[in-house]
Amino acid sequence: MTTSSSPSLLVADDVADAIASGRAVVALETTIVVHGLPTPVNLEVAAECEAVVRAAGAVPATIGVVQGVLNIGMTPAVLERLADPGHHAAKLSARDLGLAVATHADGATTVAGTIAAAHTAGISVMATGGLGGVHRGAQVTYDESADLTALSRTPVLVVASGVKSILDIGATLERLDSLGVAVAGYRTSRFPGFYRSDSGFDLDWRVESPEVAAAAFAAHRLWSRAGFLLANPVDEERQLDARTHDDALSAALAHAQNAGASGKDVTPAVLAEFARHTAGASVRVNRDLVVANAALAARIAVALASLGS
Numbered sequence: 001m002t003t004s005s006s007p008s009l010l011v012a013d014d015v016a017d018a019i020a021s022g023r024a025v026v027a028l029e030t031t032i033v034v035h036g037l038p039t040p041v042n043l044e045v046a047a048e049c050e051a052v053v054r055a056a057g058a059v060p061a062t063i064g065v066v067q068g069v070l071n072i073g074m075t076p077a078v079l080e081r082l083a084d085p086g087h088h089a090a091k092l093s094a095r096d097l098g099l100a101v102a103t104h105a106d107g108a109t110t111v112a113g114t115i116a117a118a119h120t121a122g123i124s125v126m127a128t129g130g131l132g133g134v135h136r137g138a139q140v141t142y143d144e145s146a147d148l149t150a151l152s153r154t155p156v157l158v159v160a161s162g163v164k165s166i167l168d169i170g171a172t173l174e175r176l177d178s179l180g181v182a183v184a185g186y187r188t189s190r191f192p193g194f195y196r197s198d199s200g201f202d203l204d205w206r207v208e209s210p211e212v213a214a215a216a217f218a219a220h221r222l223w224s225r226a227g228f229l230l231a232n233p234v235d236e237e238r239q240l241d242a243r244t245h246d247d248a249l250s251a252a253l254a255h256a257q258n259a260g261a262s263g264k265d266v267t268p269a270v271l272a273e274f275a276r277h278t279a280g281a282s283v284r285v286n287r288d289l290v291v292a293n294a295a296l297a298a299r300i301a302v303a304l305a306s307l308g309s
């Protein structure tokens with residue numbers, strides 16, 4: 001059951017109730033489901049994320065645009081329809097939401113699109129796999145994910161396994177610094193590398209518990225309008241081994257370039273080739289880290305709710 005708050009917005013009843021009573025809610029994105037993971041793993045991961053969020057005592061709010069209506073919380077049937085390749089759902093960053101609504105489009109939200117919608121609805125925690133960032137060669141292409149600028153103006157805590165290893169990680173960390181986004185490692189002093197638990201870059205801050213992460217975010221919000229990136233590394237035993245990772249990375253980057261991928265097609269093209277090159281091993285790691293991030297985000301949302309924040 002869902003309640004229509006306006007003709008272009010549909011907030012699921014359980015999400016609306018939780019927000020109204022100050023209980024924990026975790027926003028989940030849909031780009032990872034529609035454009036990031038292959039079928040049928042994509043829908044399985046989405047269901048697992050919702051399940052681990054509920055198990056931790058929070059309410060999941062999966063966000064996307066369905067026939068021009070921004071859905072905050074959606075049923076598995078609606079998500080399945082959105083993910084159906086026949087529907088050609090668009091990839092929606094924050095700037096695309098108004099256009100998708102006005103043109104009655106179907107679209108999956110990126111981290112940028114998801115936090116814009118979540119914040120407006122009163123949700124302040126989200127989980128994803130890897131945040132978007134500065135692409136390699138951005139000095140020439142200017143390809144820097146709008147996830148970074150969205151985080152710079154949206155006070156939402158995002159749990160991610162760092163940024164995707166296909167990116168220029170050092171440049172991305174510099175941009176997060178310039179943009180005023182708080183960054184901390186969860187039980188690590190090293191920035192995670194998505195498929196690998198350690199990207200090789202140091203972090204200034206680490207937190208050891210969901211309670212401290214929640215307290216840090218609550219304090220951060222007192223004087224900053226920027227977001228907060230909590231970097232949660234994939235389990236070391238579950239990461240992709242270094243050799244497989246590095247081989248797949250060069251192959252995937254070369255493939256995307258030869259295929260002429262540009263703009264919003266770059267990330268999906270590289271991830272798909274990564275999966276092909278590793279015979280699905282990268283998909284298993286991606287699945288593990290996304291589900292772990294959803295579980296951690298839920299514990300932080302619960303801690304934040306108990307702070308009355």
Ligand code: PSU
Pocket residue numbers: 029031032035036037109110111112128129130131132133144145146147263264265266267271286290
């Ligand atoms: N995490 C994943 N897989 C993904 C993404 C995140 O494990 O596909 C998506 C998120 O929606 C993120 C987007 O916002 O990739 C970044 O896309 P781009 O580089 O085009 O900004």
Ligand code: MN
Pocket residue numbers: 143144145146263264266
């Ligand atoms: Mn881009």
